[in-house]
Amino acid sequence: MMTRVIRRLPGLSSVLSARSAGWGVSLLALAAATATAPALAQQPAATPASTAEVVLTDQMVELDPITVVATRTQQSWIDTLAAVSVVRPEQIEMLMPMRTQDLFEGMPGVTAIQNGNSPQTAINIRGLQDFGRVAVFVDGARQNFTQLGHGDGAGTFFVEPGLIADVDVVRGPVSNIYGSGAIGGVVTMRTKDADDIMRPNETWGVEADGEFAGNGPMGYGSLLGAARVGQNVDLFVGGTYRNQDDYKDGDGNEVAYTGYETWTGIAKATIRPADFHELKFEVMNYESQFTTGSSASSTATQYATDVTNTTATASWNYSNPDDNLFDWRSSVYWNRVDEDQVKVVGSSSLITGDVGDPRSFVIDTVGFDANNTSRFALGAVENAITYGGDYFHDDVDNTDDYGFGEGYNPSGERGVGGAFVQWKANYSTWLEAIAALRYDAYSLSSADGGTSGDRLSPKFTLGITPVAWLTVYGTYAEGYRAPSVTEALVAGPHPAVFSGGLTPFSFVPNPNLEAEIGKNKEVGVNIKQDNLFVTGDRLRIKANYYQNDVENYIELVTYGSPACIYSVRGYCVAYNDYSLAQYQNVDEARLRGFEFEGTYDAGKWFLGLSGQTMTGEVTAGPDEGQPLSTVQPDQITTTLGFRFWEGKLTVAARWTAVAAVTASDLPTNSVYDATDSFNLVSLYAGYQPNENTLVRFSVENLLDEQYTQYQNFLPSAGLTVKAGLTVRFGGGEVAQAEPALITK
16 A cells, blocks of 8 residues: 655755656756655755655655746646746756756747857747746846847846756746736746755755866856854855857857856855744856857957846745745845946947947846735635735946947836736646736836836636546636837937948837737646556656737837938938838737647656747738747757666767748848758766766767757857766764765
8 A cells, every 4th residue: 555645855856857847858867866866765854945745655756846936836847737847956967058048958938049159148938038028037036138239139137057956937928926027938047055055954065066068168167155053044155167268160160259258156144033934135146258249250340248247135935834824925136237348349330339439238127026825725625815916127227428239228217016816726636726817017217208007917727637647727818018118218310320321210219109918828738647657657748739919019110201321422322211110019929839848757768858839920010921030940859868877877868859940930021040950969978976976978969060049140069078077065963974965
């Protein structure tokens, strides 16, 4: 007879995802999972930043990661009635991410866009990106940086992937209770903390990590330390350094300006002043230096760039399993991104200035987030009511006295806030219903005018579990995105494109710009089956089909009489067919797609598959029938791995096939170029000879494929060999003659 026991174990979600979170996202997470699971089962219960549900039977230990990103209530990844993907520490360790985009590789419906000449990253979810359509949070702090040029940079962030412990992504506006604007989806990232370094019964711990990549080359190092003061105070401090030289593409050509240097510092203090109460304070600083530009040409305009991204957060959480009235979470944050640039290459231009001219882009974002969950039973129905609110304020201060950088990116202020209530009900084990309502309001202002608006956005989800291993769900959800400072307030004449030429067109502000509304319909299935073919095996699958209709879709529109852009001796020799440009609510867009991710794990071997197919087009307005240029190409990722030597050694191979983007897939006025299809093959190996040491090797782009990711203008790296070594040790109350492993 099997006995079912559920308990919370520290840091366990990092192991869980390896076993069941989908191999399209990770490859070798099972190496660490297999090695650490037995030790974890012996640890005392605790409640860390990442928790997991553990089901103990006389046959197996079932491990599934816990996420809160979809409903703000803790729920197993596989049981969530939404398109959710997660990445946990062991997956990240095995992937050895050199760039932020590596964290999202193979994740269905999600593309991280990161050109080789900059560490800044933009997230595209289901064909929606830029201007806050995807809400990105790092340790609860919203990332709202924008540096718009010709068709790019309208929503990016800077983060060191070596500091990231957890990544949670929900696709579509189904997480409208999480924050304003997320009509595309929500991305949350958690940086490492004391619980990732120390055991619950340790008083100190240290983690040292070193990595090397041959293409560039690239070197990375980090040193993180944690200490426990008494029973109620945890301290965490650390830093990282990464240096990348120019890499070579698949043809063996060095890609100029792809080198960068990045260093970070982080400090956290966690205080438990009373039972079930937790206060957390954090300061994190990120600095990077690199040279970037607007094209792959060596003579194109290039900027020497210094970026500082500073974040400070404070949170107060209360969670008592015996208190059904209060389950409280709250945080306040401040985030500043300061990007200073100096032109180092390029001809004299009224758009970019002269060599040596400086410019800067600064955004300060302050905000708060607070919510509470109350639980009660009505007959056979278990109910959870979650209610709360959030607000953020952007203060944009951009300066370009010599070019048009400030013209593309006007200074101004924006305040966006909202409140929500969500009801989640479970009847027996076969029926779950979720209903939510969110109210959003915003105001936007500058010296040239402003705009404001508000709206109620509903959500309803129904899930049915006819048999224990299968759940079918359907969702209707709406999201509301306020226009950005740039969209509503950009104004002024565009500089001449030729020396001595005339203004080609003028930007016209639009203080009456309306917010976008996303209306998403989605059906999905969750499959969770254990002991399917052999004792102890497990199958996990999430698949869904969606249609997101976006009303008041905001696009840059050109109009007006033809304008002369170049004259010779008073005679015009070159014309634009327009003289004015303005962001307008001229279009409605429809995005459709199918997403799949799953894994089968038989212990000694595992197989994973993930992929997506999507389409998007304008359904109303002057461009009706035109495809959306932000829709990503179809792709599929397959992973096959094996474990040897009682799980100490894991090897795996991954194949990712990405479809071409042809001219017919793009609108007639697309700022992006078509790309060829490509195939990427990678090999991985992870070896844990003892509890203190983890050695990792990988070969990326094994076939040395020459390719350029869609929406990038620089080719990606060719064959890259990587190696890494992580050592963790600690001590304290239970220290032995040798330092004990700080397992997670």
